[in-house]
Each structure stands twice: as structure tokens, then as C-alpha cells.
Amino acid sequence: MSKLSRGLFTGAFLAVICLAVAAFMSTPTSAPAQPPATEQAAEPAAPEGQSYTGSKQCSSCHFKQYMSWKKSKHATDAFGKLAEKYKTDATCLPCHTTGYGQATGFKDAATTPNLAGTTCEACHGPGTEHEKICKEYANKKKLTAEEEKKARDSIYKILPGNVCSRCHASQGHKDHPKYDKE
DSSP states (O other), X not given: OOHHHHHHHHXXXXXXXXXXXXXXXXXXXXXXXXXXXXXXXXXXXXXSSOOOOOHHHHHTTOHHHHHHHHTSHHHHTTTXXXXXXXXXXXTTHHHXXXXXXXXXXXXXXXXXXXGBSSOHHHHHOOOHHHHHHHHTTTTOSSOOHHHHHHHHTTSOSSOTTTGGGGTOHHHHTOOOOOOOOO
């Protein structure tokens, strides 16, 4: 390839790169791109300012799910098998209780026993608004689509931010803190 051909090729290549960069830079970033038609829209955020209620409140409407959870390690081992000296350890409590560090979350086993362990609200978020809204439907066997949406939008199906990996170290790419099993 001659010097002239290489120069033209290099110039054309640089021009294409510059045009691509200019096109990218001129694309407005304030308007979000529309998701592809096959993607599902993001779940709406649950209402702000809710309080934790405890899993027994959840059981009044979600009894089957509650009974399944009650037999799980989230219910039995998360706090129950935690060595006594760790039941007040701030590095352990975020994973072994519900809502620790939040205004209405777990404080200690004596004052907030309903939030000891990994309860429903550890995955779904605080539920006072959900409970309030759903009380309206307590005597109904079948909800309308509008009622279902109202109930659904009052609590998360699952908290955003990969809530499971916050505690499950192998998925969260972090080491579990050192501890004595006694």
C-alpha cells in the first residue's frame, strides 16, 4: 500500500470515528430510551414512609406462604441459631434480622421480636401500607384488576438491588465476617 493510500485510508477511518463520536455526543441523554417491546416495565416503587409489621401480620392473608417460610432457614436459623454474643452485633444484624438500621426495623430481641430473623419484609420491604390497603379486600374472594393493581403497588414483589446477594456472600462476592460458632 502506498503512502498516499495509507494516508487516505487513515483519514477516512478517523473521519468515521469522529462522526460516530459526534453522533453519540449529540444524542440527548435527558430522555430515557424506550425499552424493547419484549422487556417488561420496571415494578413501581412501593409507597414511602411505611413501617415494618412483622410476618404474623402477613400470615393473616398469605397463610400458605407464611407456613412455607416458617419452615425455612430464613425463619428458623437466621436469628435463632445465631450465637448469643452476635445477637447484638451490628455487623451481623443486617442479615440476621429484618429492617435493622431502619427507623421501624429490628432494634433488639426484647422490643422487636417480630423482626428477628429474615421475615417477609426483609425481601418485600415494610408492609404497613400494603396491610392497610388490603384490609379493604379482606372479605372478597376475587379482586378486580384495579384492586389487584392497588394491592400489588403497595409493596415490592422483591426489593430492588438484588436483595438476596446483600446477605448471601457467595452471590454478593464478599467474604462473611469471621465469627466463633459459640
